[in-house]
Structure formats: C-alpha cells, structure tokens
Amino acid sequence: MPTQAKDAAIAEITSRFQDSSAAVLTEYRGLTVAQLSQLRRSLGAGSSYAVVKNTLTKRAADSVGFSELAPLLTGPTAIAFIAGDPVEAAKAIRDFAKANPALVVKGGVVEGRPVDAAEVTRLADVESRDVLLAKLAGAMKGNLTKAAGLFQAPLSQVARLAEALKEKKPAGDSPAADETAAAAPTTPDTDADAAPAASDD
Numbered sequence: 001m002p003t004q005a006k007d008a009a010i011a012e013i014t015s016r017f018q019d020s021s022a023a024v025l026t027e028y029r030g031l032t033v034a035q036l037s038q039l040r041r042s043l044g045a046g047s048s049y050a051v052v053k054n055t056l057t058k059r060a061a062d063s064v065g066f067s068e069l070a071p072l073l074t075g076p077t078a079i080a081f082i083a084g085d086p087v088e089a090a091k092a093i094r095d096f097a098k099a100n101p102a103l104v105v106k107g108g109v110v111e112g113r114p115v116d117a118a119e120v121t122r123l124a125d126v127e128s129r130d131v132l133l134a135k136l137a138g139a140m141k142g143n144l145t146k147a148a149g150l151f152q153a154p155l156s157q158v159a160r161l162a163e164a165l166k167e168k169k170p171a172g173d174s175p176a177a178d179e180t181a182a183a184a185p186t187t188p189d190t191d192a193d194a195a196p197a198a199s200d201d
C-alpha cells in the first residue's frame with residue numbers, strides 16, 4: 001500500500017476512535033459476508049463494523065492514547081465503532097456471537113477506557129441508559145408522592161382527631177349547655193330560710 005494511502009487509512013481509523021463512544025475489537029475468521037452485514041445492522045444507526053489492518057490500527061491507536069490495544073491486534077481483526085449507547089452495542093455483539101460462535105470478542109475501548117473481552121460481556125449485561133433513566137424517573141416520582149403524602153398526613157390526622165372528639169363529647173358537656181347553666185338565676189331555698197314554725201306550746 002502506498003504511503004499516501006496508508007496515511008489516509010490511519011487518519012480514518014484515528015477519526016473513528018475519536019468519534020466513537022466505544023470500539024470493540026473482534027476476530028471474524030469464518031464469518032460470511034452476509035453474516036458481517038447482519039452484525040453491522042444490529043449495531044444501530046451511526047455505528048460501523050470494519051475489517052482493519054493491524055499495523056495501521058496500531059499506529060492509529062497509539063496516536064489517540066490507546067496503545068493498550070496493541071496486543072489485541074493480531075490475526076484477522078475487525079472493529080465495531082459504536083456511535084450510540086455502548087451497552088446496546090455490547091448486547092448486539094454478545095447476541096450475535098451466541099448465534100455465530102466464529103465471532104470472537106478480543107476487547108476494546110469504552111468511553112476512552114481500555115477493556116478486555118470479559119468487560120465487554122459484563123457491559124452487555126448492564127441495563128441500557130434508557131431503562132436506567134426510566135427507573136430513576138420512577139423512583140423520583142415515587143419519592144415525590146411519598147413526600148406529598150407526608151405533608152398531607154398531619155392535616156388529615158388533625159381533622160380525624162377533631163371529628164372523633166366531637167363524637168365522644170357528651171351532650172351535657174357541650175359549651176351551649178354550660179352557658180345555659182351559668183346564665184340561670186339561683187333561687188333561695190325557701191325551706192331553709194323560712195321562720196321556724198310555732199310550737200304547740
């Protein structure tokens with residue numbers, strides 16, 4: 001390959017490393033063109049799956065600080081450059097590899113951090129960003145509902161207590177009865193104040 005073509009290829013791979021949220025290195029030996037096309041489609045819009053030359057990819061990886069990838073760049077290598085959610089892409093690669101054992105995941109880079117094949121598999125088991133956000137929103141909504149309930153609880157309890165006291169209070173102890181009793185005039189005890197009766201004597 002002429003030097004100019006090599007430089008262009010290195011620049012292209014470098015750009016893909018820089019623009020991707022993740023890059024997963026695989027060995028594709030034994031896969032058909034149709035199977036590779038199926039894998040490309042499963043990665044989602046904006047992502048790509050490209051067969052690369054190891055020597056050129058090493059130079060591109062070095063230029064963006066991913067020199068740890070060098071040991072993985074042996075044998076037939078293809079890289080899945082992920083534009084979207086790395087978790088969704090990892091799930092797609094895992095599912096494809098289960099159906100097509102000829103695909104071997106070597107490792108890669110996720111959000112600028114080198115990962116091995118086991119970490120790619122663990123990433124595939126993580127819930128997607130959308131699912132996590134939905135769960136977070138649900139938890140926040142639940143907490144707000146609980147908080148609203150706590151604010152309302154004292155008022156409802158006071159109302160129930162007042163109603164219970166009203167029902168339990170005897171009618172004679174009502175404020176109206178007390179006021180009537182206080183307003184009624186007192187009459188002298190005529191028997192006590194009467195002059196003693198004349199004796200027979």
